[in-house]
Amino acid sequence: MRFKDEEGNILVMAALGSTMLMGCMALSVDAGRLLLAQRQMQAFADAAAMAGALEINACGGTNNCQKMQDAASAAATEVGAGTVNIVTQCGSTSGKIGLVVQLNNGPCANSSDPNYGKSGYVEAVVGKKVTTVFGAVLGQSSFNVQARSEAGGPSQASACIYALNRTVSNAVTFNGGTLSATNCGIQIDSSSSSAMMMNSGVTVNVKSINIVGSGYTKNGGSLNVTPQVSQPYLADPLASLATPSSTPCGSSTSSPYHGAANNISLGSAATLYPGVYCGGINFNGGSYTVTMQPGNYVFTGSVNVNSGVTLNGSSGVMLYFKSGTLQLNSSSIANLTAPTTGTYAGVVYFQDRSNSAGVDFDSATSSVIQGFIYAPDAAITLNSDSSINQYNGAIGDTIIINSGANWTMNANYSTLPGGSPVGAGSGVTSVAMVE
Numbered sequence: 001m002r003f004k005d006e007e008g009n010i011l012v013m014a015a016l017g018s019t020m021l022m023g024c025m026a027l028s029v030d031a032g033r034l035l036l037a038q039r040q041m042q043a044f045a046d047a048a049a050m051a052g053a054l055e056i057n058a059c060g061g062t063n064n065c066q067k068m069q070d071a072a073s074a075a076a077t078e079v080g081a082g083t084v085n086i087v088t089q090c091g092s093t094s095g096k097i098g099l100v101v102q103l104n105n106g107p108c109a110n111s112s113d114p115n116y117g118k119s120g121y122v123e124a125v126v127g128k129k130v131t132t133v134f135g136a137v138l139g140q141s142s143f144n145v146q147a148r149s150e151a152g153g154p155s156q157a158s159a160c161i162y163a164l165n166r167t168v169s170n171a172v173t174f175n176g177g178t179l180s181a182t183n184c185g186i187q188i189d190s191s192s193s194s195a196m197m198m199n200s201g202v203t204v205n206v207k208s209i210n211i212v213g214s215g216y217t218k219n220g221g222s223l224n225v226t227p228q229v230s231q232p233y234l235a236d237p238l239a240s241l242a243t244p245s246s247t248p249c250g251s252s253t254s255s256p257y258h259g260a261a262n263n264i265s266l267g268s269a270a271t272l273y274p275g276v277y278c279g280g281i282n283f284n285g286g287s288y289t290v291t292m293q294p295g296n297y298v299f300t301g302s303v304n305v306n307s308g309v310t311l312n313g314s315s316g317v318m319l320y321f322k323s324g325t326l327q328l329n330s331s332s333i334a335n336l337t338a339p340t341t342g343t344y345a346g347v348v349y350f351q352d353r354s355n356s357a358g359v360d361f362d363s364a365t366s367s368v369i370q371g372f373i374y375a376p377d378a379a380i381t382l383n384s385d386s387s388i389n390q391y392n393g394a395i396g397d398t399i400i401i402n403s404g405a406n407w408t409m410n411a412n413y414s415t416l417p418g419g420s421p422v423g424a425g426s427g428v429t430s431v432a433m434v435e
Contacts, residue, residue, distance in 0.1 A: 034143055037130045041147035044076040044084075045126040048101050049151040051075030052122035055419065056105070056152075062412075063105045063119055064088040067419055072103050072124060099128045107150055121152030159210070159422070160184035160393035160411045163195075164236055164376055166212070168398060170197040174204060174221060176403025177382070181206045184393070184411035187234050188212065198223060201403060210234075237422035238374050238395060242343055243352065246298050246322040249278040263301055266290070272297070274317075280324050283309045283332075292317050292336075296344065299324055302357070305332040305364075313337065314368070318344040321351045325378070330363040338371025338391075346391055346413065346421035351375035359396065363404070372421055382407050390415055393422065 051071040059065035073084045076099070085096045090108040093100045107113050107123035115121040127146040160181055163171040171190035174197065185208030188195045195213035198204070200220030209227035216227055264277075267284040271291045280301025283290055285308050292313030302324030305311050309332050313319075316339040319326060326349065328334050338348035348371025351359060356377045361367075363384040370389035373380060373396070380396035384404035390412045401407065413420040 034130060034145060037128065037145045038147065040080065041126045041128060041145050042149070043079050044081045044099065044101070045124045045147040045149035046151075047075040047079045047081075048072035048084075048103065048124035048126065049122050049149040052103055052105065052124065053151040056120065056122065059105075059413075059419075062414065064103055065414070068105060068122070069103060072101060072122075076101055076126070093127065099126065101126050109148060113150070115150065115152065118152070121150055123148065123150045159187040159208075159234075160372075160409050161186040161206075161399060162234075162237065162393075162395040162422075163188045163190065163397070163399045164395065165190055165397045166233070167191060169194045170217075170398075172196045172399045174198045174202040174401050176201045177384075177401050177405030177407070178203045179206065179401055179405075179407050179409075181409040181411060183207060184409060185209060189233055195229075196227065202401070236376055236395070238347070238372070238376070241347065241350070241374070241421075244296055244298050244320045244350075246276060246278075246300055246320075249276050277301075280304070282306075283311070285309065294339070296320065296339075298322065302327055305329060305334060307331045309333070310335065314370075316340065318347055318371075319349050321349075321355060321357070323352070323355055323357070325351060325355075325357040325359050325375075328361050328364040328367065332362075332364050332367075334364060334367045334369065336369050336371070337389075340416055346416050347372045347374055348392075349373040349375070351378055353377055356397070391420070395422070 051074065052068045055068040055071045059068055069086045073086055076084050081099050083098055085098060085100045087093055087100060087102050089104050090102060093102060102125040104123040106118040106121050107115050108117065109123060109125050110116065125146065125148045127144060130143050130145050165171045166189050168190055169192040171188050172186060176199065182205060185206055188211045190213050192213045193215045194217045195211045196216035198218045198221050202221030204222065205224045208225055210231040211227050211229045212231055212233050214229055263279040264281045265284060266281065267286055269288045269290065271293065273293045274295025274297055276298040278300050280299060280303055282304045283306055285306040287308045289310040289312055294316040296318045298320045300322045304327045306329050311334045314335045314337045316337055318339055336348050338344065338346050348369060351374065353376050359373065359375045359378050359380045361382050368389050370392055372393045375396045377397050379398045379400060380394050381400040381402065382405040383402050390410055392409050
């Protein structure tokens with residue numbers, strides 16, 4: 001039997017089915033938009049975290065410094081973020097419009113994070129409100145899409161002392177004295193099972209010690225951190241630094257010493273000017289000051305600073321030794337400050353990469369060496385030398401600190417427009433995504 005009122009049921013069912021199908025399609029459009037937004041947020045977070053971590057060194061111990069914020073913002077923009085609003089250290093994002101990057105150095109979004117509060121890591125939490133196309137029909141006009149990323153590197157990325165010899169035992173030797181470098185660490189590239197030697201009477205207070213080799217020897221002394229062994233090898237961070245020309249000697253109307261073809265011997269106050277010195281200089285003992293005008297100095301022989309002499313290059317000098325070395329002898333004083341701009345910004349001493357003459361800082365008193373000492377093929381030996389300054393460091397084949405040495409490295413690079421000379425731009429790229 002056929003019921004007349006059954007006519008049109010298929011049409012009703014088809015209409016209802018079409019409505020449901022269209023609803024599902026609409027929701028799938030919104031779901032796709034949200035999934036795409038989530039992927040974009042993650043890309044922005046990854047870029048911001050990595051860029052921020054690469055600037056840890058340049059911040060000189062200042063968390064979330066402006067260089068770090070600028071780098072994170074620029075990196076997110078480069079991957080398509082557009083205008084970025086930066087807040088720091090889990091700060092409020094209330095009232096912020098558009099893409100917000102919360103930059104945290106160290107991480108603070110999750111207290112259970114194993115890197116929570118550690119300044120060697122940068123966390124980026126990125127969030128944005130995404131409007132829906134069809135969700136408003138169901139009462140959901142927008143969603144807050146968020147992504148998180150965390151990047152950091154082995155703490156050698158913030159080292160200020162480097163021993164580059166890859167095979168020798170005791171590449172860093174502490175025979176006595178005091179080393180204070182609370183804002184930076186030590187990188188030891190030796191693969192030896194005893195890559196570092198620490199003897200009694202030593203006080204070492206540093207941010208970190210990273211050793212490529214499998215072990216070290218501690219015979220006594222005070223050490224505030226546990227050295228990390230079997231760490232990644234880190235190449236010479238200044239390997240790309242341009243080598244100055246050592247010719248021609250030339251002459252100068254400004255100074256009778258500039259461009260001298262032979263060794264110079266001085267015994268009274270003098271003023272030196274930048275240029276190429278074909279030979280060395282011997283400053284005989286006495287109570288007088290030698291003033292070095294700002295600029296780059298090239299020597300093809302040693303410079304000996306003897307007892308009572310003050311070598312003053314405090315306005316921005318870079319000393320390059322094609323051969324020979326700088327010898328600060330007993331009771332001499334050296335006040336040397338690196339340039340803050342240009343090729344050699346932050347580098348006060350550069351010894352040729354094939355020059356293995358030892359760099360010895362003898363019993364100098366009240367000296368200020370402000371800038372990196374770079375002698376990649378030489379042993380750097382610190383005896384009784386004191387250095388209190390904003391930015392400095394030592395890069396040598398090996399490092400020896402003897403009894404009576406008092407070496408302070410503040411590692412504050414805020415006065416250098418480009419940050420630390422051994423920052424990411426100079427070869428330190430050992431940061432990695434950790435979350």
